[in-house]
Amino acid sequence: xxNTFFFLLGFAIMSYTAHAQWARLDLPSGQYQDIFFSxxxxxFLVGDSGMILKTIDDGVTWRKIExxxxxxxxxxxxxxxxxxxxxxxxVFLKTADRGKRGRCKEKGNFGE
Amino acid sequence: MGSLRTxxxxxxxxxLADYSDIGIVDGHFTHATYExxxxxxLDSTKSWENIFSDVSLPTWFMVVxxxxxxxxxxxxGPGLGLGQAGFVHTSDGGKTWHSLVSxxxxxxxxxxxxGNIGKGIIDxxxxxxxxxxxxxxxxxxxxxxxxxxxxxxxxxxxxFLRVDTALHFYSDENSxxxxxxxxxxxxxxxxVFxxxxxxxxxxxxxxxxLKTFSPSIYPNPFKNSARIKLPENFEQPQLRIxxxxxxxxxxxxxxxxxENSFVIERKSASAGMYYFTIESKGKLLLTGNLL
Numbered sequence: 001x002x003n004t005f006f007f008l009l010g011f012a013i014m015s016y017t018a019h020a021q022w023a024r025l026d027l028p029s030g031q032y033q034d035i036f037f038s039x040x041x042x043x044f045l046v047g048d049s050g051m052i053l054k055t056i057d058d059g060v061t062w063r064k065i066e067x068x069x070x071x072x073x074x075x076x077x078x079x080x081x082x083x084x085x086x087x088x089x090x091v092f093l094k095t096a097d098r099g100k101r102g103r104c105k106e107k108g109n110f111g112e
Numbered sequence: 113m114g115s116l117r118t119x120x121x122x123x124x125x126x127x128l129a130d131y132s133d134i135g136i137v138d139g140h141f142t143h144a145t146y147e148x149x150x151x152x153x154l155d156s157t158k159s160w161e162n163i164f165s166d167v168s169l170p171t172w173f174m175v176v177x178x179x180x181x182x183x184x185x186x187x188x189g190p191g192l193g194l195g196q197a198g199f200v201h202t203s204d205g206g207k208t209w210h211s212l213v214s215x216x217x218x219x220x221x222x223x224x225x226x227g228n229i230g231k232g233i234i235d236x237x238x239x240x241x242x243x244x245x246x247x248x249x250x251x252x253x254x255x256x257x258x259x260x261x262x263x264x265x266x267x268x269x270x271x272f273l274r275v276d277t278a279l280h281f282y283s284d285e286n287s288x289x290x291x292x293x294x295x296x297x298x299x300x301x302x303x304v305f306x307x308x309x310x311x312x313x314x315x316x317x318x319x320x321x322l323k324t325f326s327p328s329i330y331p332n333p334f335k336n337s338a339r340i341k342l343p344e345n346f347e348q349p350q351l352r353i354x355x356x357x358x359x360x361x362x363x364x365x366x367x368x369x370x371e372n373s374f375v376i377e378r379k380s381a382s383a384g385m386y387y388f389t390i391e392s393k394g395k396l397l398l399t400g401n402l403l
Contacts, residue, residue: 021276021309022299022306022307025305032302034290035300
């Protein structure tokens with residue numbers, strides 16, 4: 001009984017460690033504002049200066065989508081897998097093909 | 113900040129009103145929030161009625177989200193400083209709402225050290241019908257590592273999750289919380305942070321390098337202070353102390369390293385059992401317990 005107690009105590013002492021629960025993503029410099037995943041693997045990050053990043057591997061890697069605007073982008077939402085919207089300061093962007101190409105009500109394009 | 117409505121798939125949009133957010137449940141039951149009131153529409157946003165106008169309760173609604181067709185929460189703040197920060201909750205699809213402002217922490221620290229009033233609850237995301245997360249303006253807490261809250265019962269109760277202060281996460285009215293599922297989520301304050309553990313710590317088995325070392329701790333049990341002596345010299349050893357629940361409580365102890373030993377003194381830590389780890393260059397050297 002005594003040996004069992006010390007074995008369990010020793011196991012608890014030697015094995016107990018806590019891991020941090022949040023990790024900062026290593027992304028291109030900028031101020032990011034919003035994120036949305038249109039599928040399990042495909043997601044979009046938006047931020048200042050027209051920044052749009054897209055992932056197709058569940059956030060492991062992110063690739064910048066070039067658009068013709070430097071507006072501060074504040075929110076992104078995909079009501080379906082194909083159709084998405086991005087809004088920002090005086091700019092409203094829409095894509096109908098998963099972010100491959102896009103149209104903008106004011107200026108710029110939301111596409112690759 | 114305004115809300116726009118489209119009925120043609122986003123080809124054209126019309127301005128509804130100066131709402132801060134819209135929540136949709138069952139595809140047709142829509143709520144909107146804005147400073148000073150809380151309204152809903154039952155006719156596809158053609159008309160709105162005020163459903164929550166008790167002036168003694170929060171008056172600054174930043175966000176509203178539904179966990180399912182019945183349960184929803186709206187995050188609110190102190191507005192002009194007359195109310196308190198917290199949540200209002202519905203369990204009947206939005207027909208009736210009640211305030212959660214009297215719960216625990218809420219309303220206790222609405223101002224930062226400069227006297228700025230926090231915005232209260234600024235974003236909410238439900239990962240499932242029961243699990244949800246909310247971001248609180250960092251200014252409503254005196255501690256910067258308390259910015260995110262979690263509910264496990266569809267928004268009825270909320271508890272703060274700790275965020276490592278080393279990450280320098282500071283939420284404000286532009287910050288975002290987004291969870292893909294119950295475990296994988298993101299918080300954004302300009303920087304982007306990701307969790308794969310539901311925002312909570314995980315505890316795993318990790319074998320220390322010094323398997324045969326028996327920590328020299330004297331006295332143990334200790335009353336006010338104790339000395340942990342290392343078996344050999346290590347470069348920049350780091351001491352971390354945890355509760356039995358796995359929470360990092362190093363800050364509740366004062367520690368000094370000299371002569372190959374850590375001398376720890378109890379600050380605000382209560383009596384009980386604690387685990388500690390000592391790492392060097394990111395590698396776990398040894399573990400032990402304190403009483």
